Amino acid sequence: DTQKAALQVKPAVMGGFWGSHMGLIDLMLERDGSEWKVVSATSEARPIFERVDNKNKPTVPDDKRIIAALEQDHQATLAYVRRPVGxxxxxxxxxxxxxxxxxxxxxxxxxxxxxxxxxxxxxxxxxxxxxxxxxxxxxxxxxxxxxxxxxxxxxxxxxxxxxxxxxxxxxxxxxxxxxxxxxxxxxxxxxxxxxxxxxxxxxxxxxxxxxxxxxxxxxxxxxxxxxxxxxxxxxxxxxxxxxxxxxxxxxxxxxxxxxxxxxxxxxxxxxxxxxxxxxxxxxxxxxxxxxxxxxxxxxxxxxxxxxxxxxxxxxxxAPLPGTSAVFETGAKAKDFIAQLKSLKIEPAGEGEAGFAKYRILL
Structure with missing residues (x-):
């Protein structure tokens, strides 16, 4: 139920990919004798950053206590993944x-x-x-x-x-x-x-x-x-x-x-x-x-x-004479277009949201 953000009547939410959104379920509880019951619920995918000029801009500040606690492990992880293997x-x-x-x-x-x-x-x-x-x-x-x-x-x-x-x-x-x-x-x-x-x-x-x-x-x-x-x-x-x-x-x-x-x-x-x-x-x-x-x-x-x-x-x-097709890719694709030997390809303008458009002559 996408209107009520529920799965099988139960409130549900999914966090965003790469940590883009925090999944939040807010429950209104009421005491019923010796038990609690859920009166109502809302679900929200709350953004951690927003897209501005094709860049991620945080919507919340860093917590310096967490940064300090993780700093040593963070640096060790970076050293490991940056190690050349060839x-x-x-x-x-x-x-x-x-x-x-x-x-x-x-x-x-x-x-x-x-x-x-x-x-x-x-x-x-x-x-x-x-x-x-x-x-x-x-x-x-x-x-x-x-x-x-x-x-x-x-x-x-x-x-x-x-x-x-x-x-x-x-x-x-x-x-x-x-x-x-x-x-x-x-x-x-x-x-x-x-x-x-x-x-x-x-x-x-x-x-x-x-x-x-x-x-x-x-x-x-x-x-x-x-x-x-x-x-x-x-x-x-x-x-x-x-x-x-x-x-x-x-x-x-x-x-x-x-x-x-x-x-x-x-x-x-x-x-x-x-x-x-x-x-x-x-x-x-x-x-x-x-x-x-x-x-x-x-x-x-x-x-x-x-x-x-x-x-x-x-x-x-397969060749299709007199035919062309278009697709979108990253803006840096222009740096590698000369390396494509199997395609007749040319720039075809700007796409949406920072993409670049290219034309293939089939």
Missing amino acids: KTSAPLYSYFALVADDPSVQVVSQAQTWYLRDILKNTQWKDVPLLSAAAPFKAGGRNGADYYTDVPAGDIAIKNVADLYLYPNTVRAVEITGAQVKEWLEMSAGIFNRIEPGKADQALINTDFPSYNFDVIDGVTYKIDLSQPPKYDAKGGLANAGVNRIVDLSFDGKPIDPKQKFVVATNNYRAGGGGNFPDINASKIIYEAPDTNRDVIVRYIVSEGTINPSADDNWSF
């Missing part, structure tokens, strides 16, 4: 993660592949091709125009890895067929709106589709035909049977064999059925790792010393 030879950024193969997603797949290849080398799956699925976590959207990964070339610290991989997921490996690889990608491609050939400046991104469900699968190559409607909706329901947005899907330079077996590195959320991807569930899991994906990335960087996260452009949009 270097990156190229910048890591996610400004174009939803429209092109992306370095911030690439390094996650590289780490997952490195980790599982060693684990599976002496198992029955040692000769089964190993692919890796990863999605962009920081890709703007409702979290704002500053919500992007942006790590310059040079030292890479633990805090940067936490920025690359936000969630405490653990590594999983699933065994599926080539046909199921295609359906996995069909579900991922649901993040894009249908684009009508020959029309200009159509909205590209379906903002109801979460970026963490836009999996890119490394180890295969493919194109996405935006002239076709999505096969699956944002919740994994079959929306348009018989549709094929994923075209030219190839493995090892040849069209993928629908019956061939593949092992795909992913996380416990996806492997357990998170996102409702077709045929991807716990029954397909062949290995459950004790390590988090974030820890695996750290170990991969330490092992390599210097990583090269440059995207390999294994996916792209």
Whole structure:
């Protein structure tokens, strides 16, 4: 009951993400003999800061007593997360993660592949091709125009890895067929709106589709035909049977064999059925790792010393002559636009709330 802020008649509230709002429930109590009863209740998500000129401005002052009590632990935490674990030879950024193969997603797949290849080398799956699925976590959207990964070339610290991989997921490996690889990608491609050939400046991104469900699968190559409607909706329901947005899907330079077996590195959320991807569930899991994906990335960087996260452009949009689409991203995207080789892209003005708008010539 959103009018009364209640769940099953009980007062309820949720605090804001990143501590933006304090959840407050105010109860009016009345003594009834030997017991108390709730006469009325109000719920409120009280803001801790407000957005002014695209910056967070606190609505309450700091409590100096709490700052003093936590100072030593706070500084120790900062020292830990700022500790370098290796270097990156190229910048890591996610400004174009939803429209092109992306370095911030690439390094996650590289780490997952490195980790599982060693684990599976002496198992029955040692000769089964190993692919890796990863999605962009920081890709703007409702979290704002500053919500992007942006790590310059040079030292890479633990805090940067936490920025690359936000969630405490653990590594999983699933065994599926080539046909199921295609359906996995069909579900991922649901993040894009249908684009009508020959029309200009159509909205590209379906903002109801979460970026963490836009999996890119490394180890295969493919194109996405935006002239076709999505096969699956944002919740994994079959929306348009018989549709094929994923075209030219190839493995090892040849069209993928629908019956061939593949092992795909992913996380416990996806492997357990998170996102409702077709045929991807716990029954397909062949290995459950004790390590988090974030820890695996750290170990991969330490092992390599210097990583090269440059995207390999294994996916792209199928050409649609005379057609363009627009999307919004962070303002700092302009610093990296020259690095996009797989797209014909140009600035298209300012978006809302600090975002920048770009045009893709399909």
